[in-house]
Amino acid sequence: MNHSKLKNFVLPLLLVAGLLSGMILSPVTMTKAEEKTKLSVTARVGSKKVNKKTINMKKGSSRKIKLSVVPKQSGIKKTYKSSKKDIVSVSRTETLKAKKTGTAKITVTVSGKNIRKMKVWFKVKATRQSDADKKTGTSVTITVKGQSFQAVFYNNKTANALLKQMPMTLNMKELNGNEKYHFFDTEFPTNEKSPGKISAGDIMLYGSDCLVAFYKSHSTSYQYTPVGKIEDASSFAKAVGNGNVTIKFTVK
Numbered sequence: 437m438n439h440s441k442l443k444n445f446v447l448p449l450l451l452v453a454g455l456l457s458g459m460i461l462s463p464v465t466m467t468k469a470e471e472k473t474k475l476s477v478t479a480r481v482g483s484k485k486v487n488k489k490t491i492n493m494k495k496g497s498s499r500k501i502k503l504s505v506v507p508k509q510s511g512i513k514k515t516y517k518s519s520k521k522d523i524v525s526v527s528r529t530e531t532l533k534a535k536k537t538g539t540a541k542i543t544v545t546v547s548g549k550n551i552r553k554m555k556v557w558f559k560v561k562a563t564r565q566s567d568a569d570k571k572t573g574t575s576v577t578i579t580v581k582g583q584s585f586q587a588v589f590y591n592n593k594t595a596n597a598l599l600k601q602m603p604m605t606l607n608m609k610e611l612n613g614n615e616k617y618h619f620f621d622t623e624f625p626t627n628e629k630s631p632g633k634i635s636a637g638d639i640m641l642y643g644s645d646c647l648v649a650f651y652k653s654h655s656t657s658y659q660y661t662p663v664g665k666i667e668d669a670s671s672f673a674k675a676v677g678n679g680n681v682t683i684k685f686t687v688k
Contacts, residue, residue: 472550472551472552473507473509473550473551473552474552474554475505475506475507475509475546475551475552475554476505476506477503477504477505477544477546477554477556478503478504478505478506478556479501479502479503479544479556479558480501480502480503480504481499481500481501481502481532481558482499482500482668486558487556487557487558488556488557488558489558489559490539490558490559490560490561491558491559491560491561492560492561492562492563493524493532493534493560493561493562493563494534494562494563494564495534495535495536495537495562495563495564496534496535496575496688497533497534497575497586497667498531498532498533498534498577498584498585498586498667499531499532499586499667499668500530500531500532500668500671501516501526501530501531501532501542501544502530503530503544503546505546509548509551511548511549512546512547512548512551513546513547513548514530514544514545514546515544515545515547516528516530516542516543516544516545517542517543517544517545518540518541518542519540519541519542519543520538520539520540520541521540522535522536523535523536523537523538523539523540523560523562524538524540524542524560524562526542529582529583529584531583531584532560534560534562535562536562537562537563537564538561538562539559539560539561539562540559540560540562541557541558541559542557542558542559542560543555543556543557544556544557573588573589573590573591573595573664574588574589574591574595574599574687574688575587575588575687575688576588576589576599576602576664576685576686576687576688577685577686577687577688578649578666578672578683578684578685578686579683579684579686580672580675580676580681580682580683580684581675581681583671583675585666585667585668585671585672585675586666586667586668587637587639587664587665587666587667588664588665588667589639589663589664590662590663590664590665592627592661592662592663593625593627594624594625594626594627594641594661594662594663595663595664597624597625598624598641598647598663598685599687602685602686602687603684603685603686603687604684604685605682605683605684605685606618606647606682606683606684606685607680607681607682608647608649608680608681608682608683609680610678610679610680610681613652613678614634614650614651614652614653614654615648615649615650615651615652616648616649616651616676616680616681616683617642617646617647617648617649618646618647619645619646620645620646620647621645622645623644623645624641624644624645625644625661626641626643626644626661627661627662628659628660628661629659629660629661629662630657630658630659631656631660631662632655632656633653633654633655633656634650634653634654634655634656635650635653635669636650636651636652636653636669636670636672636673637650637651637665637666637667637668637669637672638650638662638665638666639662639663639664639665639666640660640661640662640663641660641661641663642658642660647663648660649666649672649676649683651669651672651673651676652673
C-alpha cells in the first residue's frame, strides 16, 4: 500500500477517535448553584400550613412557628423577619407576638452550606379582643427556661384569686409523667368538677391549694377546679421536660 495514502487514511481516524474519547472521558461540570441541595420548606402555626396565607391573631396573644424542612439537613440557619415589628414581632425562639392591630408579613429564610437559600412567607392579621374574648378570660404569660407561652385564665373566682397573686414564680414538681404541681400556703375558692379527661395544656386547682399544669392528655377520676388553658401545649411539654421545673406566671 502507498504509505502516503495510508497516512491520509489513518490520521482522520485518529482525530475522530480522539474527539470521541474527549467527549466520553471529560467530566460533566456543574455550576455552584446546581451543586447545592434544594429544600422544601413548610411553615406551620399550630397544626395549619401557612405558606403564602394570612392567619389571624388577637392583640396581645402569641403563637409558635413550626418549620419543617425536607430533606433534613445539618447546619441549617433559619432567620425570621417581620415587615412591621410594631404590629407583629417574631423572636429567635420562633414566637409570633401580636402587639397592635394591623397586618404584617413574616418572611422565613433557610440557608446553609451547600444549600440553596429558600424563602417562605405568610401574613399575620392582628385584631382587637372583643368583649366576648375579654369575658372568656385573662391572658397570662407563662415563662419556662426563658421560653414564653400564652395561656388564658378563665373568668371564675378561682382564676381571679390566682391572678391577684401574679407575677408569681413557682417551683413545680413532676408527677405521673403528665403534670407539674405546686402547693400554696393559702387556700383558694373552689368549684370542683370531674372532667373525666384531662387535655394537654389544662391548668387546674386540685383541692383548694394545689395548682396543676398538665402537659399530657389522659383520663382521670379525680376532681379539679378549672383555672385556664395553655395555647401551645405541645411546645410547653417540650419546655418543661420530665423533671421539676420553675415556672413564672405574669398577667399581660
